Amino acid sequence: MKNLLIAGLILTLAGCGGGDRFKMTDRGASSNTSSIPRSAPRATGPISTACLTSDRKARSRPLCRCIQAVADQTLTSSQQRRAVKFYSDPHLAQQIRQSDRNSDEVFWDAYVEYGRRASATCS
Structure with missing residues (x-):
């Protein structure tokens, strides 16, 4: 179950929710059917x-x-530089989550909070 949760978190953060959340309108512009709020922060x-x-x-x-x-x-x-590595190596997230190193635990706690906020803000 934890592996599934981690995979889902990584996919969500990577903009990888799957499915066809974005479709072409008759004007040819992309529109998001689940709509990221216009007030969502951008960087x-x-x-x-x-x-x-x-x-x-x-x-x-x-x-x-x-x-x-x-x-x-x-x-x-x-x-952030560490989290970027999850895009090319999702298994790395699992290794960090299971690590007993204090620095990995601090990073993982921050990453989980980031995932929670990104899901609430950007979906």
Whole structure:
């Protein structure tokens, strides 16, 4: 169950919710049917870049910028660089979560809080 939760958290944060949350309108512009609020924060940075370069269908510039803005509020720059590695190596998240190292536990607590806030703010 924990593995499923972790995988879901990583996919959510990566803008990887799957399905077709975004569809083309008759004008050819992309619109989000689940609608990221216009008031959602937007930023660019390492997480936004990793999100945009991921191969997931549900990624979008507004979603990736929103999760970056939440990361800016929740994670230090070194924690963000560490979290970016999850995009290319999701198993790394599992290793960090299960680690007994104090630094990994501190990072994981911050990352979980980031995930909670990003889910509440950007979905």
